[in-house]
Amino acid sequence: MIEPSVFKLDQADIDNIRQRMQEAVDGEFIPGALILVGNSDGVGLLETAGFQTSAGRNPVNSQTIFRIYSMTKPIVSVAAMSLIEDGLLALDDPIEKYIPEFSNLRVIDRDSGEVRAARNSITVENLLTHESGLIQAIFSPDSELGKMYQRDFPDYSDITARDLAGRIGKLPVYFEPGSAWHYGHSTDVLGAVLEVAAGKALDQVLNERIFEPLGMDETSFYLSSDKAERIAEPNFGAMADNTQVRAMLSGGGGLNATTEDYVRFAEMLLRGGEYRGTRIIEESTLDLMREKRIGSEVSREFFFYGETGDWGLGFHLQPTTEDPDGPHNFGWRGIGGTLFLVDEENDFYMIYMEQKRGGPRAPFNNNVAQRMVYEAMRD
Numbered sequence: 001m002i003e004p005s006v007f008k009l010d011q012a013d014i015d016n017i018r019q020r021m022q023e024a025v026d027g028e029f030i031p032g033a034l035i036l037v038g039n040s041d042g043v044g045l046l047e048t049a050g051f052q053t054s055a056g057r058n059p060v061n062s063q064t065i066f067r068i069y070s071m072t073k074p075i076v077s078v079a080a081m082s083l084i085e086d087g088l089l090a091l092d093d094p095i096e097k098y099i100p101e102f103s104n105l106r107v108i109d110r111d112s113g114e115v116r117a118a119r120n121s122i123t124v125e126n127l128l129t130h131e132s133g134l135i136q137a138i139f140s141p142d143s144e145l146g147k148m149y150q151r152d153f154p155d156y157s158d159i160t161a162r163d164l165a166g167r168i169g170k171l172p173v174y175f176e177p178g179s180a181w182h183y184g185h186s187t188d189v190l191g192a193v194l195e196v197a198a199g200k201a202l203d204q205v206l207n208e209r210i211f212e213p214l215g216m217d218e219t220s221f222y223l224s225s226d227k228a229e230r231i232a233e234p235n236f237g238a239m240a241d242n243t244q245v246r247a248m249l250s251g252g253g254g255l256n257a258t259t260e261d262y263v264r265f266a267e268m269l270l271r272g273g274e275y276r277g278t279r280i281i282e283e284s285t286l287d288l289m290r291e292k293r294i295g296s297e298v299s300r301e302f303f304f305y306g307e308t309g310d311w312g313l314g315f316h317l318q319p320t321t322e323d324p325d326g327p328h329n330f331g332w333r334g335i336g337g338t339l340f341l342v343d344e345e346n347d348f349y350m351i352y353m354e355q356k357r358g359g360p361r362a363p364f365n366n367n368v369a370q371r372m373v374y375e376a377m378r379d
Contacts, residue, residue: 002042007348009037009045013376018047020364020372024354025050029362030337031235032060033354034259035369039347040271043263045373053233062260065223065230066353067239069253069334073187075210075219075265076202076251077128077314080190081285082209084124089197091128091313094121095189098196099162101169107133108172113144115172122177127190128313129293133173135184139302145174157246161202164248165192180299181311191251202249213278214264219257221249231256237357239336253334259353262340266349269330269342289313290330320345320374339366346377 004014021033032050036043052058083089096102105118118133126132137154140146148171156164168189174182191202198205203221211219222245223231231242242256268275272283292310300306308324310317315330320343331341337354352369356362 001046002038002044004037004044006039006041007037007044007346007373008377008379009373010376013372013379014045014047017045017369017372017376018049020368021047021049024362024364027363028054028235029360029364030354030356031056031233032064033337033352033364034060034062034064035353035373036062036259036263036351037348037373038263038267039349040267044348052229052231054235058229060232060353062263063218063230063258064232064353065218065227065256065258066232066338066355067242067334067336068255068257068262068338069336070187070332071257071262071334071338071340072251072253072255074314074332074340075206075255076187076191076194077289078269078281079205079209080124080128080194081281081289081313083194083197083205085282085285089124089193091123091125093124095124095127095193096121096169098193099165099169099189101166103169105169105177106172107176108145108174110143110145110174118173118176120177122173124190124193125313126177127186127193129311130181130183130186131178131293131298132184132186132189133175133177133180133182134168134186134189135174135182139183140174143174145172148172157240157248160247161188161192161249161251162195165189175299178298180301181294182302183304185252187314188250188252191249194251202251210265210280213280214261214268214275216257216261216264219255219261221254221256222246223256230258232353232355234336234355234357234359236359237336239355239357259351262351263349266331266340266342266351270344270347270349289315290317292317333366337366339370341370 037045048060137149273281273286317328327345329341329343333339337356339352
């Protein structure tokens, strides 16, 4: 541990954060939560509240296992860039090179439902930037394409990522690739592309390129039954039993991890792609990932943050000051309540962990956690 003052956090700030977390637990919005702030010198803030489950056993700690959902995406994105460095993949590769079902790509007209041939292929870069035209039913349930997704694969846990990608490739896309941003199955399809490009299952790719070099031995798609007592469970929202091994290795949201493990990944990003002597990707590659990709020609109609911020190759890029062109952090969050961000300008990373999906709005969550940390640092 290092002094919280390194991050301009004083005891009053810490007490305030802890109190707000405890309010969320006491109000039974969540069973428990954890917040951590650190940098390459160590951890300056580590606060927990509550328990891993509503039963009140096993307090939340750095070894608690959380479903990190879309915080899987940055890990898969870094793995993709690692393959690009090795010449096994290229940003401008059309994905039908790896998934032939995308060869005859079509675009659906959102108003009429008519389908026409696409002018462009989806590229690896389009998958990384979510400018592929692929969506997900949960984010566009009332659209004609969203209904197709619901109809064709309402539950895809028992098919492989390659099977899912093949099925998606036979459906139209929501817009011409490269013309708009829309969240969806892009990183699931990217996971399947990695499997074909590397000639290995996605869990092997991640183990070899990220988890084993970083010592992330508690991060995996599925968990052995002897870890069941360490799994955080929500008060609200159904979450799958991650001790049941299924066919799907979801690059878009399938990983489980401890906070301690994700610290290693976040610190590697803060240190320019290297973790304590082990290089995962080149600093120039990480710089490329942090470049703003939503240009003036790309529609922001579906971008979660509207006109605020931007998107890189696998990360959100959110301003840390009032100046939209000023410094930004990068990272992403999971639909189960988790968040990580890396702020190079202020030399810190932050991780927030909870498990919640639905239910009433809590007085403390990942947005509040991020805001309180930044407000404390600015005071």
